[in-house]
Amino acid sequence: MVAKFKIYQDTVNRWRWRFESSGNYKIIEDSREVYESKSDCEKGIKILKEEIFNASIE
Numbered sequence: 001m002v003a004k005f006k007i008y009q010d011t012v013n014r015w016r017w018r019f020e021s022s023g024n025y026k027i028i029e030d031s032r033e034v035y036e037s038k039s040d041c042e043k044g045i046k047i048l049k050e051e052i053f054n055a056s057i058e
Contacts, residue, residue: 005045007038015041
């Protein structure tokens with residue numbers, strides 16, 4: 001199993017994502033930003049995945 005992003009609609013029908021661990025399904029991170037459409041949410045995840053590889057540790 002691998003960790004995964006889950007896309008869902010919140011209580012006011014806006015789109016958000018959660019990143020869950022693979023072993024125990026605990027939420028590692030969730031989107032603080034809300035998205036008007038599912039496709040915008042998917043784009044946000046894509047950008048995040050690209051940026052993670054270039055992130056530094058401070």
